[in-house]
Amino acid sequence: MRETEGIVIKSDDFRETSLIVSLYTREFGSLKVLAKGARDPKRNMTSCFVPVTWNYFSFYPEREKGLYLLGKCETKEFFPSIKEDITKFSLSLYMLEIAETLSPEKNPELFQFLIKVLEFLEVTPLKDEELFLSFIEYKILYFGGFRPSWERCVGCHKPSPGVRYSFQWGGILCSECQEKDPDSIPFSESLGRVLQFLSRCRIEDLPRLSLPLPLKKSLKGLLHYHLFHRLEGKPRTLPFLEEVMGSSFSP
Numbered sequence: 001m002r003e004t005e006g007i008v009i010k011s012d013d014f015r016e017t018s019l020i021v022s023l024y025t026r027e028f029g030s031l032k033v034l035a036k037g038a039r040d041p042k043r044n045m046t047s048c049f050v051p052v053t054w055n056y057f058s059f060y061p062e063r064e065k066g067l068y069l070l071g072k073c074e075t076k077e078f079f080p081s082i083k084e085d086i087t088k089f090s091l092s093l094y095m096l097e098i099a100e101t102l103s104p105e106k107n108p109e110l111f112q113f114l115i116k117v118l119e120f121l122e123v124t125p126l127k128d129e130e131l132f133l134s135f136i137e138y139k140i141l142y143f144g145g146f147r148p149s150w151e152r153c154v155g156c157h158k159p160s161p162g163v164r165y166s167f168q169w170g171g172i173l174c175s176e177c178q179e180k181d182p183d184s185i186p187f188s189e190s191l192g193r194v195l196q197f198l199s200r201c202r203i204e205d206l207p208r209l210s211l212p213l214p215l216k217k218s219l220k221g222l223l224h225y226h227l228f229h230r231l232e233g234k235p236r237t238l239p240f241l242e243e244v245m246g247s248s249f250s251p
Contacts, residue, residue, distance in 0.1 A: 018037060058072045154166060
């Protein structure tokens with residue numbers, strides 16, 4: 001038997017009383033566990049498997065390929081305030097999905113970041129939802145090893161100012177290399193400074209950050225294109241998030 005802690009991403013009904021639960025864990029990354037009898041009213045376990053719940057649990061070796069058998073489960077934090085706020089809840093679901101897809105293997109730093117975000121959302125009102133979303137996307141890309149590159153031109157590898165951004169190559173192009181990717185988009189020095197700031201920004205600092213609307217929109221567009229290129233598609237939770245926030249985030 002193995003023990004770990006994990007955040008519930010989703011749970012699906014299995015047969016009459018069981019659940020298949022998708023988790024993002026500290027020690028093992030993405031896991032799927034079979035929770036036998038979890039929907040049996042006599043066991044009263046379903047609250048453990050509500051999405052965006054942080055649990056301690058044990059599991060047994062693979063029952064089938066990619067599926068483990070749940071042993072014990074104990075809830076560490078239910079995050080009731082997040083579940084009562086549709087915007088916070090949808091942001092959390094989106095965050096967990098892209099973390100699981102982008103970095104399914106063991107990634108303790110990313111797991112700890114996810115926990116810090118949930119703890120922050122549980123007690124802190126959202127000041128700027130779109131900027132908060134950009135912060136989350138950037139940090140998941142950062143901890144997953146896929147952050148945008150802005151220090152050096154990805155065409156010639158020289159530390160030159162970027163004038164275009166290539167999603168295909170994941171970084172800036174200098175004036176001499178800008179023609180190498182016809183699908184690249186304009187990139188500004190101010191956008192580079194924002195990306196640099198996000199690298200060292202803590203979530204506690206975010207409420208004090210304010211960006212001009214054009215710069216915020218440029219940041220949002222760049223991160224979405226970059227993220228969806230790395231994911232090779234759009235997250236399934238994106239339409240729900242767009243509906244809740246009343247804005248389109250799709251490229």
